[in-house]
Amino acid sequence: MFAALSPQFRSIENVQNIVDAAAVLAVVTCGITFVLMMGSIDLSAAGVMGASALTVSLLVANNRNDNDFGLAGVAVAVLLGCVFGCLSGLALVLLKVPSFMATLGVSAIGLGVATLMFAGVQPNISDAMLKGWAIERLLGLSYLTWIAAACVLAGWLVQRYTRLGRYAFAIGGAEEVLTLSGVRVKPYKVAVFTLAGAFYGLGGVMVTSQLGAGLVQAGNGYDFSAITAAVVGGTLLTGGRGGILHSAVGVVLVMVLTNGLVQVGVSPYWQGGVEGLIVVAAVAVAVIPQRRRNQVVK
Amino acid sequence: MSVPAEREPATPAPVPALEVRGLVKHYPGVKALDGVDLVVRQHEVLGLAGENGAGKSTLLKALVGLVTPDAGEIYVRGEAVKLRSVVDAANHGIGMVFQEQSLVPNLTAAENILLGGEGAAVRRGVYRWDVMRRLAQEQLDKIGSNIDPLARTDTLSFADRQMVEIAKVLRIEQRSQHPPVIILDEPTSVLESKEIDTLFAQIRRLREFASVVFVSHRLDEVLDVCDRVTVLRGGRSVGEVATAGAVPRELHRMMIGSTGSDDHYHENAAAAVAAEQPRLSVRGLSGRSFRDIDLDVAAGEIVAIVGVHGSGREDVCRALFGIEPTTAGEIRMDGKRISLPNTRAACAAGIGYVPAERKTEGMVGPMSVAENMTLTKQKARCAGPFVAPRKQAGLVDRWIERLSIRTPGRDTPIQRLSGGNQQKVVLARWLIGGDIRLLLLDHPTRGLDVGARSEVYRLMRELAAGGVATVLLADSLEEAIGLADRILVMNDGRVAAEVACPNGGKPSPLDLVKEMV
Numbered sequence: 001m002f003a004a005l006s007p008q009f010r011s012i013e014n015v016q017n018i019v020d021a022a023a024v025l026a027v028v029t030c031g032i033t034f035v036l037m038m039g040s041i042d043l044s045a046a047g048v049m050g051a052s053a054l055t056v057s058l059l060v061a062n063n064r065n066d067n068d069f070g071l072a073g074v075a076v077a078v079l080l081g082c083v084f085g086c087l088s089g090l091a092l093v094l095l096k097v098p099s100f101m102a103t104l105g106v107s108a109i110g111l112g113v114a115t116l117m118f119a120g121v122q123p124n125i126s127d128a129m130l131k132g133w134a135i136e137r138l139l140g141l142s143y144l145t146w147i148a149a150a151c152v153l154a155g156w157l158v159q160r161y162t163r164l165g166r167y168a169f170a171i172g173g174a175e176e177v178l179t180l181s182g183v184r185v186k187p188y189k190v191a192v193f194t195l196a197g198a199f200y201g202l203g204g205v206m207v208t209s210q211l212g213a214g215l216v217q218a219g220n221g222y223d224f225s226a227i228t229a230a231v232v233g234g235t236l237l238t239g240g241r242g243g244i245l246h247s248a249v250g251v252v253l254v255m256v257l258t259n260g261l262v263q264v265g266v267s268p269y270w271q272g273g274v275e276g277l278i279v280v281a282a283v284a285v286a287v288i289p290q291r292r293r294n295q296v297v298k
Numbered sequence: 299m300s301v302p303a304e305r306e307p308a309t310p311a312p313v314p315a316l317e318v319r320g321l322v323k324h325y326p327g328v329k330a331l332d333g334v335d336l337v338v339r340q341h342e343v344l345g346l347a348g349e350n351g352a353g354k355s356t357l358l359k360a361l362v363g364l365v366t367p368d369a370g371e372i373y374v375r376g377e378a379v380k381l382r383s384v385v386d387a388a389n390h391g392i393g394m395v396f397q398e399q400s401l402v403p404n405l406t407a408a409e410n411i412l413l414g415g416e417g418a419a420v421r422r423g424v425y426r427w428d429v430m431r432r433l434a435q436e437q438l439d440k441i442g443s444n445i446d447p448l449a450r451t452d453t454l455s456f457a458d459r460q461m462v463e464i465a466k467v468l469r470i471e472q473r474s475q476h477p478p479v480i481i482l483d484e485p486t487s488v489l490e491s492k493e494i495d496t497l498f499a500q501i502r503r504l505r506e507f508a509s510v511v512f513v514s515h516r517l518d519e520v521l522d523v524c525d526r527v528t529v530l531r532g533g534r535s536v537g538e539v540a541t542a543g544a545v546p547r548e549l550h551r552m553m554i555g556s557t558g559s560d561d562h563y564h565e566n567a568a569a570a571v572a573a574e575q576p577r578l579s580v581r582g583l584s585g586r587s588f589r590d591i592d593l594d595v596a597a598g599e600i601v602a603i604v605g606v607h608g609s610g611r612e613d614v615c616r617a618l619f620g621i622e623p624t625t626a627g628e629i630r631m632d633g634k635r636i637s638l639p640n641t642r643a644a645c646a647a648g649i650g651y652v653p654a655e656r657k658t659e660g661m662v663g664p665m666s667v668a669e670n671m672t673l674t675k676q677k678a679r680c681a682g683p684f685v686a687p688r689k690q691a692g693l694v695d696r697w698i699e700r701l702s703i704r705t706p707g708r709d710t711p712i713q714r715l716s717g718g719n720q721q722k723v724v725l726a727r728w729l730i731g732g733d734i735r736l737l738l739l740d741h742p743t744r745g746l747d748v749g750a751r752s753e754v755y756r757l758m759r760e761l762a763a764g765g766v767a768t769v770l771l772a773d774s775l776e777e778a779i780g781l782a783d784r785i786l787v788m789n790d791g792r793v794a795a796e797v798a799c800p801n802g803g804k805p806s807p808l809d810l811v812k813e814m815v
Contacts, residue, residue, distance in 0.1 A: 163416070163423045166409060173404035180400050181414035181466075182385035240404045 014259070019141060022255040023148035024206045026248060028219075029226040030155040031085075031199025033247040034165070034192050036230050039172040039239025040092065040099035042193070045200045045226055047110025048084045049219025052077040052204030054117040057214025060127035070129060078201040084110055085197020089190030103193075107223070114216040124213045133209040144206050151199065155244040158195070168192045172239020221272075228279040229254045237283060254278070313376040315340045315509040316361070316392065316479045321370035323356050323533075325745075330356040331367065332533035338479055343501060343510040345524030345541070347517065349553050349774050353533040354513055358483055361511075362394045363387040375476060385414075393467035394481040401451050401459055401466075408434030408447035411466045415473075437465040441500050457493035460485060464500060468508075480504060481511040484607065486519055498523045515606045517546040529553055550811050563780030564752075565801050567759040571599045571783055575633050577767035578736050580618070583627030587613045588791040591627065595736065595767040600758065602770040602778035602799075605788035606814050612654070614788070615738050615771055619651040620644040631735065645674060648735035650728030652742050654771070656717070660724045663713035667705050668694040670712045670723050675731035697726045701757065718750025725757060736767045743773050755781060775807040787813040 028045050035042040058064060059073030067073070084106050091102035125131060133143040159165035167188045170178055178185050200219070207218040233250025235242025257278070258271055266274075318336040322329075331353045338344050348354045359365035361372065363381035371378050374390045381387045387394075401410045411434045412419055419430035427448070434447035443461040451459060470478050482501070486494050501523050504510050514520050520527055520541075527539045529552040537552045576594040583591040588610035595601045603611040616622040618629070620638035629636055631647050638644050644651070653659035661670050671694055672679040679690035694708045701722045705715055712720055721742060728734045739758070743751045758781065762768060772778035778785055779799060787795040787810055795813040797805050 161425045161427075163420050163425065166405070166425065170402045170405050170409070170413070173402040174400075177400045177402050178413065180384050180396075182383075182388065183414040 014263070016140060018252075018255050018259050020145050021259065022251050023142070023144040024203050024210070025222065025225055025229060025255065026148040026251045027151045027199050027206060028203040028222045029229045029247045029251050030151050030244055031196035031203075032223075032226040033155070033230050033235055033242065033244055034159070034168050035099070035196050036227070036235050036237060037159075037172050037239055037242060038168045038189065038192055039175070039237075040189070040193075041227070041237065042088065042103045042196055043100060043223050044084060044088055044103035044107040044110065044197075045203070045223035046219035046221070047107030047114070048081050048197055048200040049110075049204035049207060049222060050114035050216045051084065051110040051117075052081050052201040053208045053218035054114045054123070054214045054216065055080050056130070056205045057123040057125050057208050058117060060125055060130050062123045062125045062127070062214075064121060064123040068127070070127065073127075074130070074205050077205050078198050081197040081199070081201020081204070082194050083197070085193040085195065085200070086190060088197070089193030092193070093186040093189050111216060114218075118214070118216050122213050122215070125208065130205075130209045131212055133206070134212075144209060147202075147206065151202070152244060152248050155199075159244050164188060164191055164195070169240065169243075172236075172241070174240075224279075225254065225275065228275055228282070231279055232282045312340055314338060314373075315375060315477065316511075317373040317376075318357070318361070319371045319373070321357065321360060321372070322368045323353075323360065323365060324368055329533055331360070331370075333370065334530065334533065335535045336528055338509050338511055339526075340477060340509055341505055341507075342525045343505055343512055343523055345520040345527035346511055346513045346530065347520055347527055347549055347553055348530035352530040352553070354530055355483070356533075357530070358394060358481055358511075358513065361387065361392055361479075361481060374479075388470040389473050391470055391473065391476050391478040392481070393470040393478060394483060395460070395463045395467055395485055396483055401462060403450075403452035405451055406448050407438075407445055407451055407454065407462045410451055410462055411437050411447070411469065413466070415469060434465070437468055438462075440468055441465055441503065443500075455493075457496060460493075460497060461500070464504075468504075471508075477508050479509045479511065481513075483513050484515065485512075486514055486516065494519070517549050521546065521549070546811070547808055550808060563777070564755050564759045565780065567756070567763070568600075568783065568801050571596050577632055578618075578769070579630040579633075581628050581630075583614070583617065583624055583629065585613060585617050585622055585624045588617075588788070591793055593769075593786060593793075595769060597735075597765045597767050598762050599783045600762055600768040600770055600781055601784050601786060602772050602782035603786045603788055604772065604775060604778050604810055604814065605794075608790075609788040609814070610791040611771055611788045612740065615651075615740050615769060618644070618736075618769065619649060619738055621651075648733050649738065650674075650734050650736070651738045652721070652724055652728075652740060654741040654744055656720060656724060656744070661712050661720060664711050666709045667698070667703070667712050667715070667723055668708040671697060671726050671730060674727050678730050693730060697730055701726055702753075716750065717746050718753060721746065721750070721754060722757065725754075729761075734761075734766055736769070737761065738769045740771045741773050742770070743777065775810055779804050779807065779810075785810065789814055 032042050032045065056073050056077035059067050059069045059076055061068040088103045088106045091097045092099050136143055138146060171185060171188065175185060203222065204218050208214050229250035230242065230247045231237065231250070232253050233242060233246035235246055261271060261274060262268065314337045316338040318334055321331050321334045323331040334353060334357055346354055356365055360367050363383045363386045372381060373379070379390055381390065402413065408430050412430060416430065417433065419426055419433050431447050438445055438447060441461060441464055443465065445454065445458050445461060451462065454462065467480055468478065485497060501510055501512065512520065512524055521544055524541050527541055527549060528535055529537045529539070529549065531553060539549060577597045578593070578595040580591060580593040591614055603614065605611045613622045617624050618638065620640045620643050629638060636647050657663065668690055672690060679685055679693055681689065691708065698705060698708060703719050703722045705719060712723055728737060743754050746754065758768060770778065770781060772781065782799045785797045785799050786793050787797065797810065799805060
């Protein structure tokens with residue numbers, strides 16, 4: 001449809017644009033998909049990404065201090081994401097805080113930490129490697145896109161071939177059954193949130209690479225977009241259905257839609273609202289077969 | 299752990315696989331188990347029979363560690379054990395196939411079978427699907443099932459899922475060196491007759507290397523597949539029957555025992571039934587689990603619907619309150635045709651419903667007696683859009699007195715009341731508006747003690763005398779017979795028989811059972 005409306009949409013560059021723009025969203029969506037599969041929700045992406053963006057920008061070569069840790073700085077930022085995710089998970093299983101509240105709180109903590117590190121002066125990065133991720137291309141796609149592809153593959157492997165992934169799926173399907181079968185569910189829940197945190201941490205690093213600077217708002221909007229993408233891809237908010245590949249398709253759909261709207265001249269001011277509309281509509285569509293099924297279930 | 303030397307003398311009889319002595323379990327207001335004894339021999343299929351509330355499910359839960367008994371002992375192969383969890387029970391070789399299936403629907407059959415004990419199929423957290431498939435196949439082979447281990451569980455038929463459950467339970471063999479004890483709780487309630495045959499063949503196979511405890515409402519099945527039947531009544535074991543040559547009637551007589559109480563059901567207070575047009579008239583009502591239901595209830599009449607689990611009587615009751623969707627048929631109240639698309643319509647038509655699950659569906663626990671009583675008929679306590687405190691207080695106090703509800707006050711949270719008084723508040727909810735014409739009572743005395751039951755019965759009689767029509771799903775057959783003026787027997791979603799039940803000419807439970815099974 002967009003292809004018909006706008007010749008630009010059809011161009012090779014635009015396809016590259018769509019795919020490159022999808023990279024960060026794809027990584028964040030990988031993380032959130034595991035949490036959604038489990039039947040929980042994760043709203044901490046924005047905060048975790050902000051904290052990780054500031055962390056990485058202050059650890060690689062930058063204009064605020066003399067650090068130049070390179071890849072190690074990236075690793076620390078990802079680890080920080082793990083810590084935040086672990087916090088969410090622990091609050092959920094130990095303090096019995098519902099996941100939406102726990103992760104919302106962790107998001108606020110992340111933003112707070114990021115603001116502290118920002119300290120009023122924006123750290124611009126000069127690390128050639130990190131900056132290069134967003135600019136240099138391999139086979140026509142940016143490094144960031146390849147990183148995202150690797151994340152999707154890794155996520156799929158985890159989901160398909162590890163106990164963590166399978167149990168996350170099972171928890172979303174019937175948690176009580178796991179308990180009745182003698183499985184200790186809590187460690188797996190914490191692990192899933194921790195894994196999700198790692199993806200958000202990496203997402204924050206990728207945004208920093210794109211912007212060339214560490215911003216508190218690095219993750220702004222990604223929390224919601226990622227849930228949209230996962231749901232559009234067919235992952236149920238009640239858990240137990242969908243998966244990484246579904247979500248990858250969802251990411252592409254959402255990006256095509258956003259990009260298409262820009263290309264046909266829809267004001268960017270409209271996009272937030274349109275995205276909201278999509279997620280509600282997608283959930284409504286997703287529960288239709290369930291509603292029907294409930295009536296014939298025997 | 300040294301057990302005092304109470305070893306069996308060298309008798310030829312082998313030690314029972316499982317033995318229960320004097321098991322007691324109290325719940326608030328009810329004695330669910332009152333000293334149950336049970337013996338499961340090795341390599342036998344033991345049937346467990348009993349009416350609702352006889353203590354079957356509590357006993358089973360105690361055997362798999364879901365319920366901790368207050369007193370009594372459980373012996374596994376002669377050794378006293380304390381079972382604290384399902385895993386604990388599994389380690390002692392006891393496993394249960396739950397009534398509501400306990401499989402994860404979105405996993406494969408293989409994963410479900412090996413859940414929580416994947417062993418070699420998962421190394422360092424990484425799945426090896428080929429190994430998993432093989433291990434699951436071994437379990438399935440034991441029961442001779444040809445299900446694809448890698449099929450998703452929710453794509454399997456109900457009977458196949460039952461097989462997966464059995465295969466899963468059989469895994470406990472690996473946890474203990476002894477033959478396992480497998481408990482099957484109502485495994486046939488939703489199976490077709492062909493599937494039941496398959497299941498029974500599997501049960502007979504199981505006997506070769508395990509002991510089986512089989513629970514079913516259908517007595518003919520119990521007699522068919524079991525070697526021996528233990529009958530429970532009122533939380534006690536009341537007898538044991540060798541199934542060879544036994545007939546369902548005999549078992550049923552033991553299940554219900556003799557009802558000696560005189561006028562427990564206030565039969566002499568039975569209301570005169572209005573003879574003219576019925577208050578409620580249902581013709582050809584069909585829905586998901588029932589078909590072609592005809593039902594008339596006159597003002598002042600109590601009509602009981604009886605039937606086994608799965609007969610569809612609960613759904614008929616819920617359909618009359620607009621909860622369960624219907625596909626055909628008509629419902630008339632006092633001759634006027636009504637449609638019941640939702641519960642609001644039912645309330646407006648003067649229909650009241652007392653659900654079976656009082657604690658979750660019948661009342662809002664932390665809210666006060668007054669709030670619970672006025673939940674539905676808001677108008678009765680309001681002036682315009684606002685609650686009128688004095689109007690509400692007067693109204694609620696009047697009904698507390700009228701139904702002699704024992705409560706510290708109208709503002710006491712309802713959960714602090716005893717079960718019987720809670721139920722009276724739930725009933726009062728429909729009475730305060732003064733416009734009640736038909737009451738649907740779904741197990742109104744469930745979980746109540748004898749005294750509280752009697753009060754609920756008396757209240758039902760009073761309401762009937764006041765011209766209210768009542769549809770009753772009773773807790774037991776005697777209750778239905780004692781209270782009802784007429785009884786509808788449902789079997790497999792249809793009305794199988796209608797039995798007049800006038801005071802002085804009551805049918806016997808056996809007459810009804812005949813139609814139920």
